[in-house]
Amino acid sequence: MTAEETENKSLDELQIEQLEHSDPHRTEQYKSISKGEKLVSIQNLSMVYKTDESETVAIQDFNLDVMKGELVSIIGPSGCGKTTILRAIAGLLKPTGGKIMIGNKECIGSGPDRSMVFQDFALFPWRSVRKNVEFGLEIAGVPKEERKERAMRYLKAVGLENFANSRVHELSGGMKQRVGIARAMITKPDVILMDEPFGSLDAQTRNIMQASLVNMLAKTDTTVIFVTHSVDEAVYLSDRIVVLTKRPAHIKEIVKVPWPRPRDRSSPECTAMRKEILGELEKENVMN
Amino acid sequence: MYQFKYDKHNKYHRAVQQTAIVIVSLVIFVEAWWVLSILANTPAVPTPGETWDALVNLVNNGDTVTDISLWSYIGASLGTFLKGFLLALLVAVPLGLILGTFNTLNEFATPIIEILRPIAPIAWAPILILAINYTIGPILVVFIGIFFPLLTNVVFGVSKIDSSLLDAAKTLGASRAQIFVKVMVPSTVPYIMNGVKVGLGIGWMCIVAAELYAPTLAGIGYFLSEQATLGYWPGAFAAIIVIAVLGLLTTGVAEYVHKFIAKRMGMDV
Numbered sequence: 001m002t003a004e005e006t007e008n009k010s011l012d013e014l015q016i017e018q019l020e021h022s023d024p025h026r027t028e029q030y031k032s033i034s035k036g037e038k039l040v041s042i043q044n045l046s047m048v049y050k051t052d053e054s055e056t057v058a059i060q061d062f063n064l065d066v067m068k069g070e071l072v073s074i075i076g077p078s079g080c081g082k083t084t085i086l087r088a089i090a091g092l093l094k095p096t097g098g099k100i101m102i103g104n105k106e107c108i109g110s111g112p113d114r115s116m117v118f119q120d121f122a123l124f125p126w127r128s129v130r131k132n133v134e135f136g137l138e139i140a141g142v143p144k145e146e147r148k149e150r151a152m153r154y155l156k157a158v159g160l161e162n163f164a165n166s167r168v169h170e171l172s173g174g175m176k177q178r179v180g181i182a183r184a185m186i187t188k189p190d191v192i193l194m195d196e197p198f199g200s201l202d203a204q205t206r207n208i209m210q211a212s213l214v215n216m217l218a219k220t221d222t223t224v225i226f227v228t229h230s231v232d233e234a235v236y237l238s239d240r241i242v243v244l245t246k247r248p249a250h251i252k253e254i255v256k257v258p259w260p261r262p263r264d265r266s267s268p269e270c271t272a273m274r275k276e277i278l279g280e281l282e283k284e285n286v287m288n
Numbered sequence: 289m290y291q292f293k294y295d296k297h298n299k300y301h302r303a304v305q306q307t308a309i310v311i312v313s314l315v316i317f318v319e320a321w322w323v324l325s326i327l328a329n330t331p332a333v334p335t336p337g338e339t340w341d342a343l344v345n346l347v348n349n350g351d352t353v354t355d356i357s358l359w360s361y362i363g364a365s366l367g368t369f370l371k372g373f374l375l376a377l378l379v380a381v382p383l384g385l386i387l388g389t390f391n392t393l394n395e396f397a398t399p400i401i402e403i404l405r406p407i408a409p410i411a412w413a414p415i416l417i418l419a420i421n422y423t424i425g426p427i428l429v430v431f432i433g434i435f436f437p438l439l440t441n442v443v444f445g446v447s448k449i450d451s452s453l454l455d456a457a458k459t460l461g462a463s464r465a466q467i468f469v470k471v472m473v474p475s476t477v478p479y480i481m482n483g484v485k486v487g488l489g490i491g492w493m494c495i496v497a498a499e500l501y502a503p504t505l506a507g508i509g510y511f512l513s514e515q516a517t518l519g520y521w522p523g524a525f526a527a528i529i530v531i532a533v534l535g536l537l538t539t540g541v542a543e544y545v546h547k548f549i550a551k552r553m554g555m556d557v
Contacts, residue, residue, distance in 0.1 A: 087455075092458060111459075120452055124474070135460055138470075139463075140461060169554050183456075184460075193459070
């Protein structure tokens with residue numbers, strides 16, 4: 001079997017896993033939402049930071065709908081508050097105004113329906129690789145044997161089945177983030193929030209990780225909101241790219257990326273789109 | 289002819305060199321002691337030779353005054369020490385985790401802690417031993433000695449918890465209680481161990497000093513004060529050597545356990 005066949009086989013297993021173990025509470029609620037229909041809806045989100053002297057408006061009236069199975073990336077000038085938006089969706093920050101809906105339910109606080117992948121991986125160093133992946137299931141009270149079996153399937157899907165018992169510090173950056181992705185996917189979130197997940201990896205590992213993410217997404221109908229500062233990454237991965245203005249952040253434009261994945265990053269149309277978005281971002285930076 | 293060349297990158301060469309330095313250091317220490325005891329010319333400073341004889345006698349025959357063996361003295365001291373240590377662990381770790389988590393509580397407790405912390409633990413010995421009793425008193429002195437370094441380390445450990453680990457746990461659905469048990473406690477373990485390491489050293493100083501006040505027939509500290517009171521100086525010095533060796537063993541074990549756990553938890557502290 002070639003490496004590609006092996007990967008496809010483990011991804012098939014991932015697909016089975018995704019279908020087999022559905023959280024009855026959540027699937028009941030969103031059963032009606034199928035691929036391509038509106039799943040996440042961010043309405044009039046605003047974030048204001050107050051200090052004694054001043055009031056900083058980080059985000060103003062941010063509106064975005066994300067369809068099921070879609071990968072939407074958020075890109076913008078540095079410091080514009082893209083991570084703040086993501087953390088607000090995750091429930092790690094309380095928005096000053098507006099609300100976040102999944103289906104017809106408003107999200108308050110954090111929960112396993114919106115799991116997150118972090119730039120600095122945020123893996124638990126005292127847990128083995130497998131136990132890190134199991135964390136969300138452990139929290140949900142899934143029995144030990146089932147936990148183990150499901151974690152192994154996800155580790156296989158990210159190509160780390162031989163590292164199940166390794167410690168986190170023994171892994172390379174790319175491997176760590178594979179664990180982070182497996183850990184975020186295992187709870188079957190409605191949406192996975194990725195906060196510059198490949199930002200701390202070297203360029204080559206980054207490309208490999210992007211390609212594996214595309215592979216995984218093709219097999220599942222996972223919805224992803226992806227924050228990045230790399231235009232190349234956004235064009236390679238996204239269905240839509242949300243370009244933000246500088247602070248207070250609001251949407252400058254939403255670029256639709258019409259080509260199917262996997263994409264050729266050096267194709268003329270990708271290059272043209274990169275150039276266009278880079279131009280838009282540059283304008284934001286100059287206008288300071 | 290073979291010529292030995294020292295290579296500082298060869299770990300065997302370095303180990304041999306380090307051992308040699310330790311031996312030379314100890315030999316010079318004993319020699320200096322010997323010279324001093326001769327110059328001082330008083331029975332209160334016995335020579336290393338006299339002390340060695342007393343030590344051998346102590347190991348073989350125990351305390352000839354009370355007819356108690358060295359081992360039961362050591363056992364009694366270690367027993368008191370262990371009780372004080374466990375008590376400190378049981379109180380300081382949960383308290384430190386709570387104070388570290390709740391800022392207001394910490395601000396409330398800080399003035400109280402800062403008043404009590406600088407007091408030498410042994411200052412409590414006469415009060416605790418005479419007011420409470422001879423068995424519980426020394427345990428409490430050891431407790432005080434270990435409690436404060438442990439508490440400050442745990443509070444510090446909580447402040448050092450990686451906030452992205454807390455975020456990760458939250459987004460995976462963990463409740464406050466689950467975050468406490470599954471993230472905060474394990475994150476703090478290396479700091480707890482560091483506190484234990486420091487605490488054990490201080491605790492061991494406290495036990496011997498506390499036993500000096502306790503006129504029970506137990507504990508190596510009692511034996512030391514008995515020998516000194518009777519003017520059996522070599523015996524008193526032998527007791528000090530026993531105390532030194534036990535102290536070295538205690539901190540050595542703590543050091544080892546600390547390193548082992550820090551590695552096991554994937555952290556360097």
